[in-house]
Amino acid sequence: MINILSISHLYKTYQSGFEALKDINLEISKGEIFALLGQNGAGKTTLISIICGIVSPTSGQVLVDGKDVIHNYREARELIGLVPQELATDSFETVWNTVTFSRGLYGKSPNPAFIEKILKDLSLWDKRDNKIMTLSGGMKRRVMIAKALSHEPSILFLDEPTAGVDVSLRRDMWNLVKVLKDNGTTVILTTHYIEEAEEMADRIGIIRSGELIMVDNKLALMNKLGKKELTLELQNLLKSLPKELEMTGLSLSEDGYELTYRFDSKDEDINIAQLLQKVASLGIVFKDLHTKQSSLEEIFVNLVNSGATTHEA
């Protein structure tokens, strides 16, 4: 796998003395969708800003496709498209002119056919002659993405791409990211919406107080840290948990109509069939059963609060 981004021993201490990033090491491969999760102030924007050459690191190295973001700033920057959190764009310009101008800033020769494609992909084609100030917030956000894509970058950074946008636009964004991935663009996004990372990312990094406490494949992460819960809905009231079931890990709900069993998703020794047989052998009849897997959100909240540190990939 070719690494498009390579970060080693990156530190950032702001002038105030605040240590925003501590020894960040991360490799991202071409075509990957990587989600960086972290609470407010964890250091996500600082990290993205260093990669994009907006903030200088205190020490460490960032290579974009082998180009150092400090020593080969222009070459590295050309490979990056950034969609910042803030919507800042020239309100009096038309959509077409703004996006075309952005491409020119990178010294790329005009390519109207490419700009047309981006605007169509982003459902902005009908609005190409509209002034930015006349667009809705969601449309303005699309314009920001179009600008970031105008110079055909290899990596697109989306800083909180769907903050404050409605559900349908959020879905559109997610679809767009999938299209970009299919075209070979690497996408790195920061988000507060865990659902967003769960939906889109191949890999997830969790940043806490400036440290990258976990980097892993999304499915592996959910498997490793996720819990499963099996619930049996009982036909009849069970006043207390029978002695025979005490050591099984089953617990009885307060109302006496549910037996619940929580276990690690990764645990292969669990024999649910045996457990159900044991319940049945005691004459306990259940009318329904369902299982639930913990969401990435639950895993994230547990990790961020627990202080655990693992670094897998």
Ligand SMILES: Nc1ncnc2c1ncn2[C@@H]1O[C@H](COP(=O)(O)OP(=O)(O)OP(=O)(O)O)[C@@H](O)[C@H]1O
């Ligand atoms: N210029 C600065 N000078 C001093 N401290 C700063 C500066 N910029 C950011 N910080 C601090 O560094 C920490 C990380 O900020 P950063 O913006 O990277 O967090 P974030 O994870 O992007 O947060 P959010 O989700 O709120 O955008 C915060 O505590 C912030 O107050």
